[in-house]
Amino acid sequence: MKKLYSLLLVMLPFWGFSQDLIQTDDQEVKITPILHGSLVLDYKDLTIYVDPYGGAERFQSQNPADLVLITDIHGDHHNQETLDGLDLSNTVIVAPQAVAEKLPAEKYKSIIVLGNGDVENILGSRIEAIPMYNLPETEDSRHPKGRGNGYIVELGGKSFYFSGDTEDIPEMRALENIDVAFVCMNLPFTMDVDQAASAVSEFQPTVVYPYHYRGTNGLSDVEKFKNLVGEKTPGVEVRLRNWYPEN
Template sequence: MSTTRRTFLATGAALGGSVILPFTAKAAAHGGNTFEVDGGQIVVHPVNHASVVLETPIGVIYADPVGDASQYADFPEPDMIFITHEHGDHYNAETIQAVSKAATQLVTNIAVYDMLPPDLQMKAQQAANGESVDVSGLMVEAVPAYNITEGRLDFHPQGRDNGYVFEIGGRRIYISGDTEGTPEMRALEDIYLAFVSMNLPFTMAADQAADAVSEFAPTYVYPYHYRGRDGGTQDPEEFASLMAETDAETEVRIGDWYEPGEV
């Protein structure tokens, strides 16, 4: 199991043209992991909780950016922003407006699309569960994200929220959003890099997450969104240990999603 690096990779114009450059103390504290794909690299930057920045050969992707815009000051501006659902730890219009550039394109679930202010809605596409949208040639599939355990069903009802799957450089990436280990998650195929939520009472426990992830067996997985309520915070190290006990050849990456003491 690998932990996050303390440096970022600055990608050159051509494959193999990368050099290691230091970023600010804030960015370095969050770390980054680099994954080779056709045509370049994907660099993963955990920001906080459910927010992540991906630098890719086809552009910069922000997933569920929320919070103070200063958190994103050290990252390149987004070419695309993916929003999974409307909860405040996943969607904040003011943050999106602050971090976006003129050409930034958004993909949202239907509920968030209806909430967007006009300036953002003009740049957005909505995707219902199971639909795919074309974002400048990148096909983005909306994977159903919902609760399946009695007592949690009202948090994320079936049919409303999205996870996303998309392919960059021949590698399929999955961002779960808030969900449990649904049949749709378990049925995913050929996932190279996954981000999977786990917390209680809102999503699922570490053992449930490990059980679901071992079934679709991505090459790499980041547990994220693991701060919970009333003792429901999950331990990513426990998740990694549980994954090691399965037959899945999945490498767990632990990202710096929270400041020390935040969870």
């Protein structure tokens, strides 16, 4: 049975966002949404940036990154302009091979390449690379299976899942014991809110944040997502945050 824990919401201004504190076995993890699919995690002396995007100025109030996770090659995930504006000389980059090939290695402490299914202990945190891809699998897919990674990061006994750009794939539905999930939902690039709600209701994280929800027709209906999840699995807590401060 999944462990229960308290989730405290702390209202601190940062680009119009609040910050959430997730209580772990020994200390809180601070979550700061940045933009779209980008966020910052702080745990003890470890700071993790996920898919830094939107310009380095958005990270000025954050601790320097010890670890950067990059999910895919597209510009809202591997954003070289944002990376170049940050001092990452003491930072470990974790990325799939397709991203690592594009990175100027001399700018970073090291680059660790993970493929789908790989697991590494990096800076004291267990990190697992999870498939992310579009359905059906076709040669012209925006996100073919095996190119990009979702990630599961374990901090203080809690598991944090970052979907990356994906649909409601079997690998997502089969996840177990996820404490906090960040799940995308934007057409035509990933999936719609119905697919996302269906998948979340199957793997049942303790807390889920819809993120990466801006598509070609604007922002997805995350209130609908919350209602769908609540109807199917009321034990899953849906946290809505403003990932688009300019809107």
